[in-house]
Amino acid sequence: MATYGLIEYEQASPEVRAVYDDIMATRQIDWINNFWKAIAHDPATLRRTWESLKQIMRPGALDPLTKEIIYLAISATNGCGYCIASHTAAARKAGMTPEMFGELMAVAGMANETNRLVAGYQVEIDERFKT
Amino acid sequence: MATYGLIEYEQASPEVRAVYDDIMATRQIDWINNFWKAIAHDPATLRRTWESLKQIMRPGALDPLTKEIIYLAISATNGCGYCIASHTAAARKAGMTPEMFGELMAVAGMANETNRLVAGYQVEIDERFKT
Amino acid sequence: MATYGLIEYEQASPEVRAVYDDIMATRQIDWINNFWKAIAHDPATLRRTWESLKQIMRPGALDPLTKEIIYLAISATNGCGYCIASHTAAARKAGMTPEMFGELMAVAGMANETNRLVAGYQVEIDERFKT
Amino acid sequence: MATYGLIEYEQASPEVRAVYDDIMATRQIDWINNFWKAIAHDPATLRRTWESLKQIMRPGALDPLTKEIIYLAISATNGCGYCIASHTAAARKAGMTPEMFGELMAVAGMANETNRLVAGYQVEIDERFKT
Amino acid sequence: MATYGLIEYEQASPEVRAVYDDIMATRQIDWINNFWKAIAHDPATLRRTWESLKQIMRPGALDPLTKEIIYLAISATNGCGYCIASHTAAARKAGMTPEMFGELMAVAGMANETNRLVAGYQVEIDERFKT
Amino acid sequence: MATYGLIEYEQASPEVRAVYDDIMATRQIDWINNFWKAIAHDPATLRRTWESLKQIMRPGALDPLTKEIIYLAISATNGCGYCIASHTAAARKAGMTPEMFGELMAVAGMANETNRLVAGYQVEIDERFKT
Numbered sequence: 001m002a003t004y005g006l007i008e009y010e011q012a013s014p015e016v017r018a019v020y021d022d023i024m025a026t027r028q029i030d031w032i033n034n035f036w037k038a039i040a041h042d043p044a045t046l047r048r049t050w051e052s053l054k055q056i057m058r059p060g061a062l063d064p065l066t067k068e069i070i071y072l073a074i075s076a077t078n079g080c081g082y083c084i085a086s087h088t089a090a091a092r093k094a095g096m097t098p099e100m101f102g103e104l105m106a107v108a109g110m111a112n113e114t115n116r117l118v119a120g121y122q123v124e125i126d127e128r129f130k131t
Numbered sequence: 132m133a134t135y136g137l138i139e140y141e142q143a144s145p146e147v148r149a150v151y152d153d154i155m156a157t158r159q160i161d162w163i164n165n166f167w168k169a170i171a172h173d174p175a176t177l178r179r180t181w182e183s184l185k186q187i188m189r190p191g192a193l194d195p196l197t198k199e200i201i202y203l204a205i206s207a208t209n210g211c212g213y214c215i216a217s218h219t220a221a222a223r224k225a226g227m228t229p230e231m232f233g234e235l236m237a238v239a240g241m242a243n244e245t246n247r248l249v250a251g252y253q254v255e256i257d258e259r260f261k262t
Numbered sequence: 263m264a265t266y267g268l269i270e271y272e273q274a275s276p277e278v279r280a281v282y283d284d285i286m287a288t289r290q291i292d293w294i295n296n297f298w299k300a301i302a303h304d305p306a307t308l309r310r311t312w313e314s315l316k317q318i319m320r321p322g323a324l325d326p327l328t329k330e331i332i333y334l335a336i337s338a339t340n341g342c343g344y345c346i347a348s349h350t351a352a353a354r355k356a357g358m359t360p361e362m363f364g365e366l367m368a369v370a371g372m373a374n375e376t377n378r379l380v381a382g383y384q385v386e387i388d389e390r391f392k393t
Numbered sequence: 394m395a396t397y398g399l400i401e402y403e404q405a406s407p408e409v410r411a412v413y414d415d416i417m418a419t420r421q422i423d424w425i426n427n428f429w430k431a432i433a434h435d436p437a438t439l440r441r442t443w444e445s446l447k448q449i450m451r452p453g454a455l456d457p458l459t460k461e462i463i464y465l466a467i468s469a470t471n472g473c474g475y476c477i478a479s480h481t482a483a484a485r486k487a488g489m490t491p492e493m494f495g496e497l498m499a500v501a502g503m504a505n506e507t508n509r510l511v512a513g514y515q516v517e518i519d520e521r522f523k524t
Numbered sequence: 525m526a527t528y529g530l531i532e533y534e535q536a537s538p539e540v541r542a543v544y545d546d547i548m549a550t551r552q553i554d555w556i557n558n559f560w561k562a563i564a565h566d567p568a569t570l571r572r573t574w575e576s577l578k579q580i581m582r583p584g585a586l587d588p589l590t591k592e593i594i595y596l597a598i599s600a601t602n603g604c605g606y607c608i609a610s611h612t613a614a615a616r617k618a619g620m621t622p623e624m625f626g627e628l629m630a631v632a633g634m635a636n637e638t639n640r641l642v643a644g645y646q647v648e649i650d651e652r653f654k655t
Numbered sequence: 656m657a658t659y660g661l662i663e664y665e666q667a668s669p670e671v672r673a674v675y676d677d678i679m680a681t682r683q684i685d686w687i688n689n690f691w692k693a694i695a696h697d698p699a700t701l702r703r704t705w706e707s708l709k710q711i712m713r714p715g716a717l718d719p720l721t722k723e724i725i726y727l728a729i730s731a732t733n734g735c736g737y738c739i740a741s742h743t744a745a746a747r748k749a750g751m752t753p754e755m756f757g758e759l760m761a762v763a764g765m766a767n768e769t770n771r772l773v774a775g776y777q778v779e780i781d782e783r784f785k786t
Binding site: 266303310311341 | 603612622623625626627629630633
């Protein structure tokens with residue numbers, strides 16, 4: 001449903017359309033997913049979120065696939081259904097194989113497990129890890 | 132402190148020592164970090180956790196550095212101080228540069244931000260993202 | 263569905279009805295939302311939760327709208343779909359405009375982002391912040 | 394430190410003292426832990442939290458030890474250091490052995506792991522589980 | 525839907541079937557729930573998760589019902605809908621009454637509340653709670 | 656400690672100094688807190704985070720105090736010690752009284768409690784709350 005509905009391209013203001021156009025051009029696609037249409041009710045958030053995402057997800061010291069994999073692992077940790085669905089699609093498009101997905105989920109599950117063992121057992125940081 | 136204290140190698144039972152030995156041999160190091168010494172109070176958990184971690188973190192479809200990066204991103208998401216310190220050390224040892232760290236944290240921060248925008252705006256999954 | 267089903271007013275015990283009546287009188291409405299009907303299976307929890315909520319959400323040093331805004335921001339952080347839907351309705355009724363919603367979500371998103379940057383970079387508390 | 398400092402018994406208002414007295418009488422102890430002294434700055438929260446906790450933690454369909462174990466498992470899940478320390482002490486006092494602690498942490502770790510596998514793999518609820 | 529679909533017994537590899545057979549034999553049931561069918565795409569994760577779960581959930585210092593109750597409390601804390609549904613079913617099968625459920629949820633709710641009061645008020649650990 | 660140490664003004668690059676200068680000018684203060692000095696190792700993240708925060712926290716449909724209160728409530732929910740300390744300071748500077756703090760924490764605690772009751776009881780969204 002989305003709290004205030006979705007803003008389709010046709011009904012969008014020039015400001016919102018400019019962001020939609022840049023999303024489609026950057027990603028080389030011809031449609032906009034619901035996330036952007038939902039937050040378009042707040043053009044400042046739409047623009048800032050897109051500009052940040054574009055800057056963060058582009059190739060750098062980490063390649064785009066690794067970045068999508070991190071995004072997916074965190075979305076699973078936070079239990080965000082939409083984010084898992086959309087970033088699974090994005091990661092596959094960037095080259096994620098089923099084997100990679102299996103391994104990333106195994107790491108994500110294990111990290112969530114040991115994070116709690118550490119907390120529950122009240123483990124203190126080893127001197128060697130302090131830098 | 133650790134809830135029941137730390138079990139040092141010298142005082143460890145043969146069962147616990149066997150795990151400690153395997154950790155040191157596998158990682159090619161000569162010391163055991165506090166996490167293992169704390170959970171050694173429950174030898175079943177010590178063995179199972181180590182066997183799982185060893186299996187999960189070895190090279191596969193994803194390389195060890197990528198796996199450490201995922202581990203670190205999740206530990207930051209969960210706010211586990213010990214885990215952040217120990218996996219930052221592990222990731223650096225596996226080749227993580229400061230630039231990679233900066234980018235992984237940027238992705239982790241952004242994922243945590245958009246996960247909440249999605250929830251708050253009640254965004255529904257696009258048909259195209261299903262399956 | 264709700265784990266044990268919903269307890270409607272007609273089938274409710276006098277103890278449960280008394281709480282339902284107070285909810286409707288306090289909120290000046292003529293219906294009970296599913297949350298209360300679901301937890302009514304445990305009358306002690308129903309009563310305690312309602313009494314606490316009534317006390318906490320009434321006007322005080324913070325006005326009811328600000329309180330609903332906080333409730334909504336936390337529900338988005340926790341990814342609780344029902345809570346987001348019900349508190350968005352409550353916040354709107356209390357006067358939340360679309361602009362306010364956009365800003366509260368922007369703050370909520372940002373807080374979730376920087377909370378993780380702080381953790382990941384292992385930032386220590388400045389002396390000036392200690393009081 | 395605690396945001397507004399700790400309110401000691403000697404400096405406490407009669408309202409706060411009455412809660413402190415009830416905590417000590419109910420728990421049969423002669424001291425107050427920091428949590429209560431910190432929230433005593435808001436007497437309404439102090440009273441409501443204590444009354445709720447007293448009602449919830451008393452023997453019922455679940456015995457006090459089981460309740461402390463649940464409290465501890467959740468505190469480890471949320472990474473609340475203070476809560477882990479205080480509820481470990483309370484659980485031990487209620488009879489928790491090191492073996493019980495080991496098993497509760499194993500369950501807590503596993504639950505946190507599979508919760509994420511379920512999310513990441515986008516598993517749908519089986520019809521048989523719907524009731 | 526599940527990311528890569530569900531692997532039914534008929535189409536499963538011998539390796540996956542062996543795990544399915546052990547799940548059904550151990551639990552004395554004649555069907556496999558969706559969680560296992562979804563993660564079966566990664567046989568290593570399927571086997572490791574099942575072996576760990578089997579070891580962790582069997583009777584020990586804590587009985588199986590207590591373990592299911594902990595699992596359920598954590599799944600509610602993490603907001604994992606599937607996990608809540610499946611572990612509610614498992615807990616009921618193990619003997620959880622509606623009264624027990626009511627009390628476990630009351631404890632879970634309260635723990636989540638006080639975990640945040642502790643954090644927000646910046647409460648420091650009492651000396652008596654150390655060790 | 657901070658993963659890569661803190662970058663002080665004196666050692667900062669012109670790019671980092673420009674952000675530090677803008678932070679001090681905008682906030683009318685003469686020092687930089689550790690958060691910025693820690694993330695300054697990644698100038699792109701420093702600049703983007705500051706620009707976003709500056710835009711988000713300025714007066715709009717919500718006043719700065721309300722925004723700081725939301726920030727604090729979320730930081731307590733996430734258990735971020737540094738964030739709680741720094742935003743408590745910021746909120747006080749913006750006019751938060753002890754009474755306001757007490758009420759915001761009461762709301763934050765309650766929201767975290769009912770978010771879990773809703774999940775655990777598997778409450779479905781009322782038709783009236785849709786849209």
